[in-house]
Each structure stands twice: as C-alpha cells, then as structure tokens.
Amino acid sequence: GNRTFTMIKPDAVEKGHIGGIIEQITASGFRIVAMKMTQMTKTDAEEFYAIHKERPFFGELVEFMTRGPIVAAILEKDNAVDDFRTLIGATNPEDAAEGTIRKKYATSVGENAVHGSDSDENAAIEGAFHFSGREMF
C-alpha cells in the first residue's frame, strides 16, 4: 500500500515539535495527502484505540490522547506503513534507533510523540476515522 495515517500526539504538540516532525516526515519522502489540527473526545479515543481496551494502560492512553490537540495526517509514499514505522522508531523511545522521530521527540512509552498505522488495513480505517473524502488531496 502507498498510504499511512499518523498523529502528532498531545505531548509533542505541547512542546512545540509540530514543525520539526512535519519537516522530518516530508524530508523523508512522504507526501501529505490530508492534515489537520484537532482534539479527540474521550469517545473518539476509546473507539480509535478499541483494540487496546483490555490493556492495563488503556485509561492512561485515552486520558493522554485527549488532553490537548493533535495533528492528524494521511501520508503517501511507496511502502508507506513500514517506511513510516521505521522513521518513527520503536514504541518505547529508549529502544528507538538514533535519528528516529521518537528518539528525538518522545518522552516515554506512553507519551511517544507520534502514531503510525501498523497495517494497510488500519491505515485506511484510521484515515477514514479522521478525514472525509473532500479533505484528502
């Protein structure tokens, strides 16, 4: 697939890292198909992260993802899902490779600066969750 979905999470927005992160994404060859600043409601976050609802960190994750604005985007590139997950690095910034977005900007395994879809199927579902057809270019 050639598209993925990302969010710049509330921690990175709060710390003023929107510009740095978008610069690294576009410099790495991703084209921005759709992008907006928005804030998820509790209901939105519970639905978006429904797959994690039995995990011990679910409440913390919903609380974190709704505490402030995010930047949501759909990105286009060959091999988008895998290449984007390489660009962002491991979930836990302590394990993230040097130069990755999470190594540079994440604070912890929970507050890890960015989201990246884990499959083509989820990229399509997550993109459609945040954007209508008229918001995609």
Ligand code: ATP
């Ligand atoms: P994402 O789905 O955000 O790209 P990921 O696929 O790297 O992240 P997942 O294991 O799917 O990681 O977890 C989803 C999100 O839940 C993580 O990005 C992180 O914000 C949060 N999370 C994961 N593990 C923990 C944990 N142990 N404690 C707190 N929050 C966590």
